[in-house]
Amino acid sequence: MTTDRALLERIWAAVAAIPRGRVDSYGGVARRAGLPRRARLVGRALRLAPPELGLPWHRVLNAAGRISFPAGSDAYAEQRRRLEAEGLRFVGERVEAGGDDPVGLDRALWGPPGGLP
DNA sequence: AGGATGACAGTGT
DNA sequence: AACACTGCCATCC
Numbered sequence: 835m836t837t838d839r840a841l842l843e844r845i846w847a848a849v850a851a852i853p854r855g856r857v858d859s860y861g862g863v864a865r866r867a868g869l870p871r872r873a874r875l876v877g878r879a880l881r882l883a884p885p886e887l888g889l890p891w892h893r894v895l896n897a898a899g900r901i902s903f904p905a906g907s908d909a910y911a912e913q914r915r916r917l918e919a920e921g922l923r924f925v926g927e928r929v930e931a932g933g934d935d936p937v938g939l940d941r942a943l944w945g946p947p948g949g950l951p
Numbered sequence: 952a953g954g955a956t957g958a959c960a961g962t963g964t
Numbered sequence: 965a966a967c968a969c970t971g972c973c974a975t976c977c
Contacts, residue, residue, distance in 0.1 A: 836974075837973090837974065859959085859960085860958075860959050860960075864959085864960090871960075871961085871971065871972065872960095872972070872973090873959040873960050873972085874957070874958095874959050874960085874971095874972055874973070874974090875959095875972080875973080875974090877957070877958040877959060878957085878958085878973090878974070878975090879958095880958055881957090881958060891958085895958095896958080896959060896960085897960055897961085901958090902958045902959075909958080913958095
């Protein structure tokens with residue numbers, strides 16, 4: 835079964851909802867899209883996302899709060915550049931979103947699981 | 952056909 | 965903190 839378009843669109847919407855200057859994890863996006871445990875699908879969705887959508891794809895990091903491209907790759911550099919342009923700072927390879935919580939968002943913004951607008 | 956892979960995560964040790 | 969193992973599932977080889 836080729837990936838259901840509706841699922842991709844829900845993921846794209848969840849990504850589009852990440853506010854400027856904030857970040858979220860693949861797992862977090864998946865949960866907010868109503869697809870717990872489908873982090874991998876988020877990666878696929880981003881890979882398949884049409885550029886015309888203008889998604890803030892750079893705001894999606896892995897669970898460790900780090901960019902999921904090989905450090906040194908063009909993609910890595912581009913993502914990091916965009917994040918820094920939004921005021922985010924890096925500590926080594928890890929982005930720091932102010933406070934302890936590297937990947938701040940999640941609950942603070944969307945509340946407990948199941949809460950899709 | 953079947954194993955490996957991948958823009959990942961969660962739990963256990 | 966680091967590694968191992970499992971869940972996930974369309975694609976790739």
